[in-house]
Amino acid sequence: MSTTTTEALSATTLLRFATAGSVDDGKSTLVGRLLHDSKSVLVDQLEAVERASASRGQDAPDLALLTDGLRAEREQGITIDVAYRYFATPRRRFILADTPGHVQYTRNMVTGASTAELTVILVDARNGVVEQTRRHAAIAALLRVPHVVLAVNKMDLVGYAEKVFAAIAEEFTAYATELGVPEVTAIPISALAGDNVVEPSANMDWYGGPTVLEHLETVPVSHDLAHCHARLPVQYVIRPQTSEHPDYRGYAGQIAAGSFRVGESVTVLPSGRTSTISGIDLLGKPVDIAWTTQSVTIRLADDIDISRGDLIVPTKDAPATTQDVEATVCHVADEPLRVGHRVLLKHGTRTVKAIVKDIPSRLTLDDLSLHPHPGQLVANDIGRVKIRTAEPLPVDSYADSRRTGSFILIDPSDGTTLTAGMVGESFASPEPVKDQADEDGWDF
Structure with missing residues (x-):
């Protein structure tokens, strides 16, 4: 070429x-x-x-x-x-x-x-x-x-x-x-x-x-994600411990949305600890700014506890953390998803235990009506779910971010993907039912 x-x-x-x-x-x-x-x-x-x-x-x-x-x-x-x-x-x-x-x-x-x-x-x-x-x-x-x-x-x-x-x-x-x-x-x-x-x-x-x-x-296509909420799910902590860089500590991942600049104040979630970006490395070279889809390593001014699964965000634009996630899901597994189901929830690079607390409705595709409280979702069903997680998660609305507003549910026994979820998306739901506690100690 x-x-x-x-x-x-x-x-x-x-x-x-x-x-x-x-x-x-x-x-x-x-x-x-x-x-x-x-x-x-x-x-x-x-x-x-x-x-x-x-x-x-x-x-x-x-x-x-x-x-x-x-x-x-x-x-x-x-x-x-x-x-x-x-x-x-x-x-x-x-x-x-x-x-x-x-x-x-x-x-x-x-x-x-x-x-x-x-x-x-x-x-x-x-x-x-x-x-x-x-x-x-x-x-x-x-x-x-x-x-x-x-x-x-x-x-x-x-x-x-x-x-x-x-x-x-x-x-x-x-x-x-x-x-x-x-x-x-x-x-x-x-x-x-x-x-x-x-x-x-x-x-x-x-x-x-x-x-x-x-x-x-x-067709007009907008790739300008620089003005979205900046989010970096941490995939790996880099510590080469070489004589050339004895104190190097970087937090690597792909920027899910927005942009980050050297000198910017950031917060690490879910811990809530704050620091300032002291450096950004892209392809082994320092840069002053990095943006969506770039894989980077961010260095912070303070030595704080950060590990895979944490989320680095601008302090001025940090999402709230929650253990109660409401979302619309598409169930993709052959095994039904039921109220009380124990699952793993993967959000970004973080995976936590969770329980399906309620399934308020299932969408009927013929006329877009809602079947209230079906009790379960079978393969290819679209419905609303309420999930309680064992640890707080920093989730965005899917309307704000397709990356940090989405998640998947995983079967903890064999790793099968059960459900794809969109946080906050809704077709209007009926009144919720009372939460059902889990019998085996997963009642968060």
């Missing part, structure tokens, strides 16, 4: 986006078409797809194989795992997550969309909005994905009928609006034929909007 090309790419913005939809709606084919038609596929990759397609008796290359990389996926013709792909156009760089459509793999959609600025939700024009479509819309709303694209796929199989597209777009937009999705862009496409994916379709002259790629290239 030439120096000019490298400089041009570094100057372009980055968009993280995810695809979602029901089984066989064509997500992987859409991604493959995007990669192929935007000339983001290497020759050897295309040749490998052609060979794999021929071995399956297909006359034309199956572009879905560009993302379905696991052998099991190719054999079954489905997406199982989240497939990440990186590509670029002259206007923008992209990181995409192609997520599975099967209900049992909804947990993977949560993973793929958790860092996305845009989600493409596919709908088969023949089937319209189905339960999994509504589930994916609800997850996108809970994860506060700023932009949602409704891609009505397989328009070639309904004769490119405008009224079919209009009906689906109207139904989905109304549903997403009720969920609080801030923006929906509906695009009629045929991923297999390439209509409105990269190039405008000659078969749908009634549509005057952007193609999928054009929208991806032009």
Whole structure:
């Protein structure tokens, strides 16, 4: 790659986006078409797809194989795992997550969309909005994905009928609006034929909007996290104890939000001890300022007790600590989550014991009504929970920070991830029930 090309790419913005939809709606084919038609596929990759397609008796290359990389996926013709792909156009760089459509793999959609600025939700024009479509819309709303694209796929199989597209777009937009999705862009496409994916379709002259790629290239994306609440979850304490640096003590981690400056007063949570930043090391060199997503080592003026799991924050902007966490969650494990369930709660780099004190409600996807006090959440359920932790946690609202406002619940017996939670997010809950104490001594 030439120096000019490298400089041009570094100057372009980055968009993280995810695809979602029901089984066989064509997500992987859409991604493959995007990669192929935007000339983001290497020759050897295309040749490998052609060979794999021929071995399956297909006359034309199956572009879905560009993302379905696991052998099991190719054999079954489905997406199982989240497939990440990186590509670029002259206007923008992209990181995409192609997520599975099967209900049992909804947990993977949560993973793929958790860092996305845009989600493409596919709908088969023949089937319209189905339960999994509504589930994916609800997850996108809970994860506060700023932009949602409704891609009505397989328009070639309904004769490119405008009224079919209009009906689906109207139904989905109304549903997403009720969920609080801030923006929906509906695009009629045929991923297999390439209509409105990269190039405008000659078969749908009634549509005057952007193609999928054009929208991806032009949708406004804000990466200015410097004004968010500054947060550094401590991952590791560095003490080289060398003759050159006998007293060096640094606290390493990736900045989750905001920025830190040398000389700034900071507080370490949950202890509440305060100090001043005496130095910031980035890639082994001292800097005066560091910001979101950079991995740094912060040195403090005072020798205070800090370990993995602590959170360094500006003293003037420190969150409150609490042992009572209320959140909306998406349950992703096969084992139900029940009231009284003993779990581990992982927040940032800190993991603590916790108890599920109450499950005030479960969301019904069909009409967005709330089922009060269901007692448990099963796989793929979305609901409200109240959790009591053994130790205080410095949590932000998910609305303020997607990083420090989120957590996962873990099964302490085998380490299985049970639930993904968003602190403070709510679909309005009924009155809480009385806390239930745990019988085995985990009643915090």
